[in-house]
Amino acid sequence: MIHWTFRVLGIFLITAVLTSCGWQGREKPSETGTVSGSITAPLEGARVYIYRQGDDIYSAPAVVSEPADREGNFTISLNPGRYVAVVRKRISGDMTGPVIIGDYRSTPTEFEVDGNRSVKMDFTATVKTGNEKAFPTRSEPGDTxxxxxxxxxxxxxxxxxxxxxxxxxxxxxxxxxxxxxxxxxxxxxxxxxxxxxxxxxxxxxxxxxxxxxxxxxxxxxxxxxxxxxxxxxxxxxxxxxxxxxxxx
Amino acid sequence: MSLILFQLACSAGETDINLVAQNAREGSSEDARQLVRAFKTTQRDRFDIAYRTLIEMGAKSEPFLLEGLNSRDPGVFEASAAALGNLGTAQAVPVLISALSRNRPRSYAAAWALGEIGDNEAIPVLVDALRVDDQALRKEAVRALVKIGPVAEGTVAGLLNSGDSATERAAIRVIGELRGKNSVPLLTGIGGDNRDAAVWALGRIGDKRALDTLLGALADERWEVRREAAEALGRLEDIRAAEALNIALFDSETVVREWAARSLETVSGKQVLYRDEDGREVRPYNLYR
Known part of the structure; x- marks a missing residue:
């Protein structure tokens, strides 16, 4: 099986600067860190999905970055805390929905925002080649x-x-x-x-x-x-x- | 070749709609009419440009939108009615009432627009619309009557005990949202399939004359009625409901227990636990956070 791969080279610089991000409703405290970095080609348009540690990564994320720019750069503001980050890029351009064949997604990666410490993180994301189901849409015995x-x-x-x-x-x-x-x-x-x-x-x-x-x-x-x-x-x-x- | 020609035609069309919009803004009547005709399109971008432009033009677009109400095309009628509702065009009321009384396709948009314009003249036709077996129309007629306000209560109350369950249910929804205190005696007498809706409305109205009815509903055979009663008793904020709500904490249905706990917290001012679906004793979450 061939996996197209790319690397997300993210040097996450955590500072006390407020910057904009995709969904930031609950992320506007007095103390806010900035998570920034870059996503290497071909991941222009990829988004970084941030979940609070313990949250279901198939439910709504706490924060989603704006699409990475042509150089793969992105910036996210976060409260201090422990998080899980996943990179996804859907070929459809949609922000959410099932990750289907041809879409890119990374392995979930834990990280922590705890002040002025800089964090370096590397992602490897693959093109999905398996079945198309990611969001649960079919009923099975015992399901709710x-x-x-x-x-x-x-x-x-x-x-x-x-x-x-x-x-x-x-x-x-x-x-x-x-x-x-x-x-x-x-x-x-x-x-x-x-x-x-x-x-x-x-x-x-x-x-x-x-x-x-x-x-x-x-x-x-x-x-x-x-x-x-x-x-x-x-x-x-x-x-x-x-x-x-x-x-x- | 035909595909190329088709694509060229499409791109030319996209260019045209912007030009048409610009000309309409500059006062061209024919281009304003063309924007109204563009409501037929299934292309979202073209539709959005046409609709937004006509809204931005304000009163200048009203004559053309009024013409659009006479279109046989359901899409043109629908969007014209909606735009006139957004603009609050009082002049459109007679035409919208006429369209609603004829129950033409997508007349839900006429009901919606009449609610936005808020003219009391529309009350009779909107009340009649509650009788029509059209989910979209009925829903927008409910909203429109609620927007028009308490003056509609008396006419709507005439549909309680009307014999048609769906009509009566829609009327109950309107009266509940209007906090129609005059209708409390009628609501307390409602039985049958609409008991849950009546109990909901009594809770919205919050009139303590309904206390006994709501306490009785807490023991109803249908869990939907018991659930509504548990919520409604919280809205009444009457300590006399505490004993019955305490009993409801042991209801066979989780959602009834949950609402009993939530309402008991409101009534008593104390933290209350209920047994969730996994058998754990938990507090109800804050539904209104």
């Missing part, structure tokens, strides 16, 4: 999850939509779980770690609030708050159908 169909206003199934699953009713945090994109039949299944009450949104783009022209819909009955769906442990809740239309 939510499934349904995404429709448009004409009651036709919609392709290319991801379902975002939230634990909080405001749905303003990063989604806890994200499905793969729907196919032509509009169907989705997203597995969750445990039973509970979840809030569902479906959209064709990822990150930030829905923008004018985006396809977006919530699971609700027209109310201000979304309707929660209650999933039991070991249950795949069916027919959680969501209608999407353009954001006006």
């Amino acid at each position: 999850g939510i499934s349904g169909t995404i429709f448009d206003v004409d009651r036709m199934p919609v392709e290319g939509i991801r379902v975002n699953v939230y634990e909080h009713i405001q749905m303003s945090e990063r989604p806890k779980y994200v499905s793969g994109k729907t196919g032509p039949d509009g169907k989705y299944t997203v597995l969750v770690r445990k039973g509970g009450t979840y809030y569902i949104a479906a959209r064709d783009r990822f990150g930030g609030p829905p923008q004018l022209g985006d396809l977006y819909g919530r699971y609700d009955e027209g109310t201000i708050d979304p309707s929660g769906v209650v999933v039991g442990k070991g249950e795949i809740l069916k027919d959680v159908n969501v209608m999407v239309h353009k954001v006006w």
Whole structure:
């Protein structure tokens, strides 16, 4: 089996300088370190996904870098703490979603931000050649999850939509779980770690609030708050159908 | 060769829409009409340019968008209605009401626009829309009536006990969001499949006249009703609910126990544990963080 490889040569300089990064909602403390480095060609456009140590690296990350520039440079600001970093570059250009054949991904690497110490890290990432499944989208015995169909206003199934699953009713945090994109039949299944009450949104783009022209819909009955769906442990809740239309 | 020609045609089209947008901004009526016609397109970039330009033009685009409401093309009608809603064009209200009463395709956009414009004249047709078996329309009619505000409560309340379950459910949602205190006696009498929605609405309204109904609902045979009751009793913030919520901590359904604990914390001001699905005694997480 041939693996295309590249090296991410990252000299992570941790300073007390604030700089911008992709998702930084929870990363704006008074004491912030900067993680910077470079990603060697052909990784222009690759992103560094940062997870807090102990977090599921297939769930929403704590921070995602902006795409590496032509020289592979990137900068991320982080609170002091222990983290896991993964480099991913999806050929589709998407920021999230399953890592499929042809996409690049590195091995998860732990590191620590603890003040002014500089950290040097090396990544080796390979082109994925195996099966296309990375996000859990199929049900198996004992799984817990939510499934349904995404429709448009004409009651036709919609392709290319991801379902975002939230634990909080405001749905303003990063989604806890994200499905793969729907196919032509509009169907989705997203597995969750445990039973509970979840809030569902479906959209064709990822990150930030829905923008004018985006396809977006919530699971609700027209109310201000979304309707929660209650999933039991070991249950795949069916027919959680969501209608999407353009954001006006 | 045909592929090349097709690509050239596409790229020419992309160039044109920017030119059309520029001309429309500079006052060309024909180009403004062309932007409205561009709502037919399935190309997102072209659509976005057309829609954004017409919104940016403000009142100058209104005559052309009003023409768009008469288009037979559902996409043109839909986007024209939405743009007029965004612009708050009061002049569009009669046409939107007419479109809604005819239940033309994608009339959900008319309901949405009427909610944005917020004209009380639209209340009857929006209430009628709650009766229509169209999920998109019903949902936007609920939102529109909530946006129009408490003045809609009386007309919407006429749909409670209407006999049609889905219509009644939509009406309950509106009244709950409007905090419709006048409807509390009607809501406490609702049975059947919409008991959970009625209990939800009573919780939103937060009127203590509903206390006995909510305490009774905490023992309902359907867990969905018990869950809503457990949440609603927390919203009432009445210490008289504490005993029943304590009992609900031992409900057979995890989510009922969880909500009973959450509400008991609100009512009593003390930390409360409940048994989660793995049998651990835990505190409910802060849903509203």
